[in-house]
Amino acid sequence: MESLSPIILTLVTFIPAAGGLLILLIPRRDRDIKLFALVVSILAFVASLHLPVHMHRELGTFKFEIDKVWITTPNIHYHMGIDGISVWLVVLTTFLTPLCVLISWTSIHERVKEFFILLLILETALIGVFTSLDLFLFYFFYEATLIPMALLIGMYGHGRKVYAAVKFFLFTMIGSMFMLAAIIWLYAKTGSFDFAIIQSAIHNGAVPGFEAASFWLFLGFFVAFAVKVPIFPLHTWLPDAHVEAPTAGSVLLAGVLLKMGTYGLIRFNVGLFPEQARRNAPWIMVLALIGIIYGALVSLVQPNMKKLIAYSSVSHLGFVVLGIFSFTTAGLNGAVFVMLAHGVATGGLFMLAGILYERRHTYEISEFGGLATTMPKYATFFLVTVLASVGLPLMSGFIGEFLVLSGAFQAKPIYGILAATGVIWSAGYLLWMYQRVFFGKVTHDVNLTLPDLNMREKVALSPIAIAALVMGVAPLIWLSAIDPAVQAALGLTQLASKVVGQ
């Protein structure tokens, strides 16, 4: 299989888009299109498994690298490669997409062809974000996620879908403009878009005028990613986008799109500007803490199930940011792990909410009650996912949050203490929601006749439940790859801190 190595990343990245283009040619028979999309997305998943299986997990460098000249002026390369951080995000993307196809099987009934084309193109763009090592290529994929996602929300969403789509588009677009300006500045001074070249140029002090500009460059990248994560107070697009998006859109939005932001923070903000990252860590950590607690409190009072899950994302992603800017091995390891665990668990919660919506066409928690008696299998899956999300030990959510908290304690005890309350809050709002929806008497007669999960839905949900369990029991499978990459990233910041004299 070694011979695959140079092209495997290209394959994984472009299989979905190629499939999407092929769908263009298929006649409009919805069943064929769905089946084809499913096959393509599973194919991409299988191909992506090659990456962790064949990855040599030694320290430092990027693996499966491919570096070809794309455009000579400006000096843009088709440069891809992954390390222990990005490899799992790629797999997370390819893991969630087939489930998205399954969950959209019946809920999308018009413009089916366009839906699956957009979904597959979105998958390619998402994978591309995690595999690009050329800043230009990265920016391209980063922007490319925007259009299919906005169209998915705007065309297939409900309620105020247009408002939500436009808001999502503009927030991200404006944020990434600042990143583009920073990227062009770096290019103007170094003559390269290559991540490694720019990194070593900055490291060796070979960039003229860098000292004066570094804060603004850091901020340019930070604003773009902070919108995506989202970090308080730039989060306001998220609840709107989530509530109005179709289920598959929500799953990918929460599961993967938000991780583009946190991934960007690790790769670029910490990777390129270690010194600035350390200097600015205090206020960023405070913002992260506000996000954790604010998100949790708002979740607590949400009458709408989907909005509740959306705000819980704000809270969980706060943990990731806190972990990253704690600059400890534990914190960063935990941050990456929370990214994955949140992708699985929250993706699962959105799928479950979507299943309920298909049956009742509402997300209002007060419309339900006592569902455990009418839909026992559904209730079981929901419970597993909720427990994974609240971070019960031996479930996926636990280990990541634990590591982040211990990292935050090392950085500053008070941060750890405050963040720990977030864990309690999250148990509060999720379990309370579970109680209101599933326990007690059936309060609305319509709910008595709700059908339980069918085969397709069970097939779609089982991988989530299994992943949530395995990640909780054997986190080392993931951490063994994450840790070397985190060590490498930290090595850079420690070097920088010695230079700064901290």
Added chain:
Amino acid sequence: MIWLTGVSHAFPALLAQIQAGMPTSLPQGADYMRILPEIVLSVFGMLIMVVDPLLDPDKSHQSLGSIALVGALAALASTAWMAQYPGTAFWNMVRVEAFSVFFHFLVIAIAAVAILSSFEYLQVQRIRAGEYYALILFGTVGMCLMSSAIELVLIFIALEISSISTYVLAGFRRRDAASSESSLKYFLLGSFATAFFLYGVAMMFGATGSTNVDAISLVLRSGNVPMLAYVATALMFVGLGFKVASAPFHVWTPDVYEGAPAPVVGLMSTGPKAAAFAVLLRVMFEANAPGRFWLIWVSAALSMTLGNLGALVQDNVKRLLAYSSIAHAGYLLVAFAAQPELGTSAAMFYTAAYAAMNVGAFAVVSHFANAGEKYVSLEDYAGLGRRSPVLAATLTFFLMSLIGIPITGGFFAKFYVLSAALKSGLVGLSIILVLNSAIAAYYYLRIIVMMYMREGRGEVPVTRVPAATAIAITVCILLTLYLGVLPGRVLDFATQSARQLVSDPTVVSPSSLTLVLKR
């Protein structure tokens, strides 16, 4: 020679000819090769005029259009031929160099695509085809000449040739009052603006003693720049600023674009504009006009901001695109404030990319507008994504390019301008550009939202796209994509011609030198 200098104020061009030694040398064969595309276009234009009366007016659309198209393609081919003969012709009046070849290609290609997208339009709108196509070709002659002329008076004449054609073309929907209004408004304001340009030329002659760009450049580079040259620069900028629709000379744009026939708008928002930008590049960079920096800085900032803010509130797609073209003129002007070489190549690339995407967008709009241009409001585009997926996807692609999303030409255009500006240390202007691009995303997005996320009213007919329009749109898509995926070759060419353009004019023909020295 004192009397000669006195007369020269009255007849600068004529005198330049006399002193350039016209009596001693007749035009050579190579001279004609250097204006070959112009000759070809004129011949085909006249051919159309001759053939037109012989044909049945109701059936002549196809055949006349085909003649015009063949003419444009022949002119494209002859441009390649012309490129083999670099150098000046007709006593230093025109010069063939990479720069002028670039703009010849661009302008003629725009004309060809505009002709293609007019096939259907003229039939649907019941417009007589003869004069229409002939005027497009004659206008193109003017635009071509604008890009290769290095003599201010010839530039003025070329400007008038292209302008007069567009004035008439703008009024071609005779039965529609808006079209006549558009034409008249364009004509009145346009002649006023060209008068400014001419005034500027006169002042420049007064200040430097020549109307030849190279000679002017030599004087202006020599050190002591007379006050008059500043005034001349400002006046010429007014005239050209009007032609490229940059603020504060932009007020005519929305009304004229709204009233003019859609394919004509596609043409005149790109062709004459590209040519005017070519002139601007010559006057500002090659002639090294003094005091240009703040002039351009303010105009660029104003154009971007006013254009984008104006576009935000438009409900008519043609008006919206008019305001967007003002904004794009602003982005382009940013390049003019940058260092000459970087700025020139960025501006050249931008004109090409803008032409490809804007002509394409207008081709879609003019197909969709239907008889009498009934369907041009934003509401009419509702639900287009469902009823005509291909057309909607095409327009979306062009709008993406206008926003500046990667892998479209529009992205690299903006990218090069931005990096030229940053390399020249124009941080303020760069920030204004970035903020404006973000605002601009909103109104382009409104069209996309309309097409895909709103339900149509059903009464807006969707007709089949005829072959000619389809070809025109496909060409635009391919070019936009090409410039977005592999911009290297075009940029290299632009960089090379920019280097030629802004290098010190060491080789200046002795005759214009003597004219300078005699003063």
